[in-house]
Amino acid sequence: MEFDLENPLTNSNHLCPPPSPNSTSLFLLESDHMPSHHYIQSLKAGAFPTSVRRNAIASISLFCCRFGPFLPYLAVNYLDRFLSSQGIPQPKAWVVRLVACSCVSLAAKMTKTEFSLIDFQGDGGFIFDAQTIERMEYLILGALKWRMRSITPFSFISFFISFFNLKDPPLRQALKARAVELILKAQMDTRLMELRPSIIAASALLSASHQLLPLQFPCFRKAISSCSYVNKENMLQCCNWMQEMEKEGEQSESVDEIMASSSNTPVNVLDQHFSCWESEIAADATKTDMKRPRINDYPDNHSVHFSQLQHC
Structure with missing residues (x-):
């Protein structure tokens, strides 16, 4: 069986116990x-x-x-x-x-x-x-x-999304898809590299909920903060960085389009590819x-x- 980013320990040959229900x-x-x-x-x-x-x-x-x-x-x-x-x-x-x-x-x-x-x-x-x-x-x-x-932030999405207690499958999927987009972008931000993958996953879901379900955000934040494995201060700092990352992306979007149309450097190709990634997240590879x-x-x-x- 191929490696699954969301279930990294499945069928692992490492000398470690299988993932327990609480991860x-x-x-x-x-x-x-x-x-x-x-x-x-x-x-x-x-x-x-x-x-x-x-x-x-x-x-x-x-x-x-x-x-x-x-x-x-x-x-x-x-x-x-x-x-x-x-x-x-x-x-x-x-x-x-x-x-x-x-x-x-x-x-x-x-x-x-x-x-x-x-x-x-x-x-x-x-x-x-x-x-x-x-x-x-x-x-x-x-x-x-x-x-x-x-073990990446994707490995913790299912664990943390269970804290949200969402009954509507399409809403749950939309929240997960938005969190995945944020995680993909976060890999390029060196500020987030020092944070544990679990913190990035929790922060991505919280940031996604703030955008899609703002009225329920306080309840979601309280629920995830109750997890003993989560450093609340680091999580909130990560959420702030993700918000800044989003704003910076919006401000540079028009500039990126101009540069992409005028040249084809590795950096421009990389930016174009990330945009392509976001449109493919919901599709099964x-x-x-x-x-x-x-x-x-x-x-x-x-x-x-x-x-x-x-x-x-």
């Missing part, structure tokens, strides 16, 4: 799937070359332009955790692009998304063979300690069997270093 296991394990505090602070302070992350995310977006929003989301999760643990000693353009396409390849294998090596070629003038990508995959797997079933080797097919001996990677 205790998810709350206990979520911090293992976050970038390090040092990495996040370096990004916020500008000490870490933000262009590396930005260019890698732009490449991931280009590679995933034919797919829904969850494949690139998982790939960016792998990217941040890899950069947090391993980093890139010499962030040359071809290395950054190789890391990006390897993160997408791993995410595709985890979600059983059919992906061709051709999708990685052509753009940017870099061509990587299968062996080079596989070596980088090993390096990423080692840096992530083979924890590929990422087509699922196909993998034709490429899965992660479980890799041997146990997978020691790889940057020095073993050569530009093709």
Whole structure:
């Protein structure tokens, strides 16, 4: 069974208990799937070359332009955790692009998304063979300690939405869809990276309820705040950041349209792709069997270093 972002521990080979009805296991394990505090602070302070992350995310977006929003989301999760643990000693353009396409390849294998090596070629003038990508995959797997079933904010949506006690299925689905949109946008905001995935999920649902069900918002906030796993202060701060994020997006929308019509840079392509993501959230992605080797097919001996990677 392919990896499901909403149920990350299902059929997991990790030595951890299955998720209990109250999702205790998810709350206990979520911090293992976050970038390090040092990495996040370096990004916020500008000490870490933000262009590396930005260019890698732009490449991931280009590679995933034919797919829904969850494949690139998982790939960016792998990217941040890899950069947090391993980093890139010499962030040359071809290395950054190789890391990006390897993160997408791993995410595709985890979600059983059919992906061709051709999708990685052509753009940017870099061509990587299968062996080079596989070596980088090993390096990423080692840096992530083979924890590929990422616990993300999507893993907590079902848990927190149960606090709302909504009886109307269409309303429940609309609330969830809006929260998913906010979570997807939040991945690009470095301020939210330091917050636990559960906090981001709770905040996204609260922000969605504030927009769609403003009269019931106080009751929803009280209900979620009663959860012992939720830091109320962090949750409210996250809600404020999401509101600011929405306002900033509205203000820059007209500027983005002008730039997108005049040029086709990676950043503009990324912005266009996020807009495409929002329109596809409610649709079910087509699922196909993998034709490429899965992660479980890799041997146990997978020691790889940057020095073993050569530009093709």
